[in-house]
Amino acid sequence: MAKLTTKNLTKHFGGLVAVQNVSFSISSGEILGIIGPNGAGKTTFINLISGIYMPSSGTIEFEGVDISLMPACERAKIGIARTYQLIHPMEDLNLIENIMVGFLFAGNKSMKEARRLATELCESMGLRDLDREVSQLTMLEVKKMEIAHAMANTPKLLFLDEIMAGLNSDETKEMIALVKRLAKERDLAVGVVEHVMGVIRELTDRVIVLESGEIIAEGPYETVSKDKRVIEAYLGGTA
Ligand SMILES: Nc1ncnc2c1ncn2[C@@H]1O[C@H](COP(=O)(O)OP(=O)(O)O)[C@@H](O)[C@H]1O
Numbered sequence: 001m002a003k004l005t006t007k008n009l010t011k012h013f014g015g016l017v018a019v020q021n022v023s024f025s026i027s028s029g030e031i032l033g034i035i036g037p038n039g040a041g042k043t044t045f046i047n048l049i050s051g052i053y054m055p056s057s058g059t060i061e062f063e064g065v066d067i068s069l070m071p072a073c074e075r076a077k078i079g080i081a082r083t084y085q086l087i088h089p090m091e092d093l094n095l096i097e098n099i100m101v102g103f104l105f106a107g108n109k110s111m112k113e114a115r116r117l118a119t120e121l122c123e124s125m126g127l128r129d130l131d132r133e134v135s136q137l138t139m140l141e142v143k144k145m146e147i148a149h150a151m152a153n154t155p156k157l158l159f160l161d162e163i164m165a166g167l168n169s170d171e172t173k174e175m176i177a178l179v180k181r182l183a184k185e186r187d188l189a190v191g192v193v194e195h196v197m198g199v200i201r202e203l204t205d206r207v208i209v210l211e212s213g214e215i216i217a218e219g220p221y222e223t224v225s226k227d228k229r230v231i232e233a234y235l236g237g238t239a
């Protein structure tokens with residue numbers, strides 16, 4: 001059964017239509033790629049699903065419940081998590097504290113319990129030396145920290161907004177393996193916004209292509225990457 005389904009989801013900013021009639025669904029354990037040129041509406045789409053923006057029209061259903069107008073904090077509680085395109089670690093806190101904050105926000109836990117859970121999660125994600133300041137972390141570690149922060153809520157659905165940006169090719173490979181493992185081990189539905197087509201090919205089960213807020217193609221990467229409209233809109237220009 002689909003974990004999340006949108007029907008004719010639309011978002012206007014004044015006269016601009018950022019997301020237009022987007023109907024899609026994602027299932028548990030599935031990794032869905034969301035691609036499209038800059039300004040196509042990818043981040044807005046994630047903002048609509050996580051509740052940062054309310055839709056102008058259309059609906060969002062999560063586990064069969066209409067959550068179209070549910071506030072963001074409620075959506076986080078029922079299992080919808082995301083990372084941000086512009087990462088925002090808390091620089092005054094060290095690595096483990098950044099992730100403890102995720103656990104403390106997620107529910108009634110003591111500091112001790114939050115530390116234990118955060119340590120366990122970090123270890124499972126290959127993060128070590130947990131008392132380091134954020135400024136001492138590699139880009140890969142910062143990105144993992146962002147994902148760990150999101151995972152603290154034990155989400156069922158996780159959106160990653162350009163999580164690979166700034167990583168070198170070895171780091172990217174490691175991140176691909178990590179995201180695949182999280183999806184599999186936790187039966188997590190993952191939506192991935194990503195510009196690098198090699199990453200989309202390696203990582204995703206299925207792809208939707210947005211252009212000017214609309215879905216112009218959908219299917220496995222191998223199929224959509226051969227679609228004439230997609231090549232014209234996107235691949236021809238940048239890949
Ligand atoms: N808060 C906002 N106010 C006004 N326009 C916005 C806002 N957020 C996004 N947009 C516009 O919506 C369109 C889609 O943006 P965005 O979702 O960020 O695209 P993408 O992530 O695919 O690059 C762009 O034209 C952008 O300028």
Ligand SMILES: [Mg+2]
Binds near residue numbers: 042043044085
């Ligand atoms: Mg974006």
